[in-house]
Amino acid sequence: YHVTFGDENYVKKKQKLQSIAYVQDVENIPRDAYRHLAAVESILPREYAISQTRQEINAYMEELIPINFIDLNSTIMQEGFSEEPDITDPLIIEQVINATGKGAYRSVKKILEYIILELRK
Numbered sequence: 001y002h003v004t005f006g007d008e009n010y011v012k013k014k015q016k017l018q019s020i021a022y023v024q025d026v027e028n029i030p031r032d033a034y035r036h037l038a039a040v041e042s043i044l045p046r047e048y049a050i051s052q053t054r055q056e057i058n059a060y061m062e063e064l065i066p067i068n069f070i071d072l073n074s075t076i077m078q079e080g081f082s083e084e085p086d087i088t089d090p091l092i093i094e095q096v097i098n099a100t101g102k103g104a105y106r107s108v109k110k111i112l113e114y115i116i117l118e119l120r121k
Contacts, residue, residue, distance in 0.1 A: 017045055017053040024050065065110040070103050 024034060031047055038044040087093060 014053070017049055018057065020045060021050050021054045021057065064114050065106050067104050067106055070105065071101060 023029065031051070034050065035047040038046055
């Protein structure tokens with residue numbers, strides 16, 4: 001049993017959830033493994049709370065440093081192939097063509113602005 005009295009410190013709880021999410025990412029602890037551990041040890045926060053915290057962190061970082069998308073197909077010249085393709089399934093070929101040349105990136109300038117502001121604090 002675990003009994004607590006008084007008001008729960010929201011800031012401390014949020015920091016604990018962020019710390020657990022950080023450790024999971026850095027140490028490559030799978031979510032299923034943490035879920036099993038939390039089931040055994042009742043004092044650990046549940047996985048859904050960690051997942052929600054991770055989503056909040058991702059949304060916050062998306063605000064600070066947005067992800068930009070680029071379509072490289074507009075700049076790549078499509079050349080004809082002189083040999084017979086190894087893959088002939090039309091569905092797979094269509095998926096490869098649609099996925100080729102698509103990418104995402106974050107602005108280095110935005111990343112540096114964020115890092116410098118954090119270092120100055």
